Amino acid sequence: TVGLRFCGAADQALPRLRGALPADKPTRKALDELSDLFSYLRIWRIEKNIYIDVLMPPIESYHRNLFFQVFSVKEKYPATLVEGTLLAVGGRYDYLLHRMWDREYRTNPPGGVGASLALETIIQHYPVDFKPVRNEAGTSVLVCSRGGGGLLVERMELVAELWEENIKAQFVPVPDPSLTEQYEYASEHDIKCLVILTDTGAQKAIEFYVQVRHLDVKKEKEVQRESLVRFLLDAIATQFRNPSLWS
Known part of the structure; x- marks a missing residue:
């Protein structure tokens, strides 16, 4: 049939x-x-x-x-x-x-x-499993892209990885947003921490870095991709204000 x-x-x-x-x-x-x-x-x-x-x-x-x-x-x-x-x-x-x-x-x-x-x-x-959801305040991260045609798949992959580590993360849900559009999204949603992916071309995965930028602290740092989760967890624990994180 x-x-x-x-x-x-x-x-x-x-x-x-x-x-x-x-x-x-x-x-x-x-x-x-x-x-x-x-x-x-x-x-x-x-x-x-x-x-x-x-x-x-x-x-x-x-x-x-x-x-x-x-x-x-x-x-x-x-x-x-x-x-x-x-x-x-x-x-x-x-x-x-x-x-x-x-x-x-x-x-x-x-x-x-x-x-x-x-x-x-x-x-x-689901009467047993149903529980009211508390809207707890917490640091949210916006995964952004610069160049590379929007890097939609890479942004989604990174967001999923951050979710698995209980890090609140979002991305602008369009294929190729401009950096300006992503900054506007961060402002509208009161997101202060940006993780910016850049098209790395022929770079090897081990050399792949991302840029972490905090709009309130006014600090930024290039972080190795494989160390990003640990960096964010440490930064969130100190509200991004530990100077040694940015050195």
């Missing part, structure tokens, strides 16, 4: 879809977006929890790009998601923003994505 052939894990479903669907521009664009999405999810090692369902209708009429549903299921890749518990829905609503965008604006409308959570369902199904 169509469901069994074209639904399932991305590594299996995407090649089948490319072989079966017409190679027109909209179809290629949609499949390329799915392929890009899964390559990014693979960086964060969560692609195994993703299931392609070509028969799923859009959640809203203005979802003209990617859209999704989040289920709680017992099996990793079930043949059907009907028996799962629906926890969230969402998708991109660029089309809606384009329709609402004022013609007087000189810039193009931004992209948009949203999600709706079924909080009551989540609480009912």
